[in-house]
Amino acid sequence: MSVPFLDLKAVHHELRDELDLAWKSVVQHGHFLGGPEVERFEDEFAAYCETSKCVGVGNGTDALELILLAIGVGPGDEVVVPANTFAATAEAVRAVGARPRFADVLPDTLLLDPDSAAAAINWRTAALIGVHLFGQLADVSRLEALAARHGLAFIEDAAQAHGARLDGRRAGSAGHAAAFSFYPGKNLGALGDGGAVVTDDPALADRVRQLANHGRSARDRNCHEVSGRNSRLDTLQAAVLLAKLSRLDRDNDRRRSVMARYRAWLPDWCTPVAVAPGAAPVHHLAVVRTADRERVAETLTAAQIGWGVHYPVPCHLQPAFEEFGERLPVAERAAGEILSLPMSPSLSDGEVARVCEVLRGART
CATH class of the missing domain: 3.90.1150.10 (Aspartate Aminotransferase, domain 1)
Known part of the structure; x- marks a missing residue:
């Protein structure tokens, strides 16, 4: 018997009818960007993560980068990240012009060691990213307290932890904001790239949404108030994610x-x-x-x-x-x-x- 590492065909076979309906619905209404499924998914995923706001973006790496930009992290700043993580965590820090400061992990869970993170903090540190690796939350209570003690932003990289909890707290609900990836192999995966930022801070959510949509003003789409980028969750992927979220x-x-x-x-x-x-x-x-x-x-x-x-x-x-x-x-x-x-x-x-x-x- 051969056993694949991840059989996405089998995963999606059970959802064939729902996925066919999602495709037909989006094709029928024709709103391939910013369609009604995007807003609905954002509302439902925010509720699932036990937060108030969700902004769909192009992928998980963009989600991290947009959070950092939205809170003002940039050149001259350092961000503490665990050494045991995918390169995207550090890439996002470098993309905004900041410097990653790597910390060690705990020997049993291989998640960020709060003591090592504390030792990595200095006067340049602006933020701390806790990575929820392998589907398990980092020690959000200690990391959150550490960040608060030093006046830092605490960000969750929850790309591998859709639905996980620690001491009753859901992934995405602990930090200033959390980044999720919907890469096809994730627990909640799209049929292509996708990502999201979740937060309880409405101003931060608005800033992320603006940066992800070319810096447009919320009042006048022809006014670009800041230099942004193009990072949007498309309607078809949102429809697919809605079908999967219920399961x-x-x-x-x-x-x-x-x-x-x-x-x-x-x-x-x-x-x-x-x-x-x-x-x-x-x-x-x-x-x-x-x-x-x-x-x-x-x-x-x-x-x-x-x-x-x-x-x-x-x-x-x-x-x-x-x-x-x-x-x-x-x-x-x-x-x-x-x-x-x-x-x-x-x-x-x-x-x-x-x-x-x-x-x-x-x-x-």
Whole structure:
């Protein structure tokens, strides 16, 4: 039995009727940008995230960059980010002219270490980005308090955490604003690129919306009050996301069931990343640690089992950011051990059992 890393065909098969209807509706009314589905999705996703405002944008990277621009981060500023994250987090900081300041991660969850983040703060620091990696929230209470103590903006990078909670708080509801990605492989994924900013600050939401729409005035579309950009969630993607949003909690529950089976059936030497006390993760990825990753990966490939590594090179060691780098031992060690196993709401018990069977034979 071959097991794909992520089978988007199977995920979308269950939604075929809803997706066909979304396509037909948008084609029929013809409002491909700024159509009624965009506003409806923004309202429903804001409510889902337990915030008051949502602005749909072109992608998750744009969402981060637009938040930084909207709060005034720019040249001369530093932004604290975890080393264990996708490059987009640091790219957004560089795109506004600021400097990323990398911090280490916790050894059990591999999420931003609040103590390391505190050590990275100096007089240039303007913001702190907490990345909710693998579907689990960073320690938002400690990070939020740390940011408040130093007068910093606290931003959530929630690209991998649609619907996750920590101590009852939903991803997207903790910081000044949160960035979401709707890349097709996300828990809530579009049929192309898409993203959103959620916040409880109406002025910040208005600023993001203006910047994302060429800096236009809300009163006169022919007046460009600031230099903005083009970053809009299109109507078709909004319609697709609306169809999927109603099933997101159910799909996240399926992911939790898949992860529970992994934890029960994996060999002892294959250790899943820990779940923090009070966390309700949504398992965007099923990440384990092994001291013999190369051999294990070769065994999985030979058995036609999909796998990935998120991420093999920490951001502070990437050529694009090496000028900002320093030694961050926890992230560096984890980068050589982490392995992502197949994860999807459509993954069957038999497929999980097959993955675990192959893993048990990888070191015999």
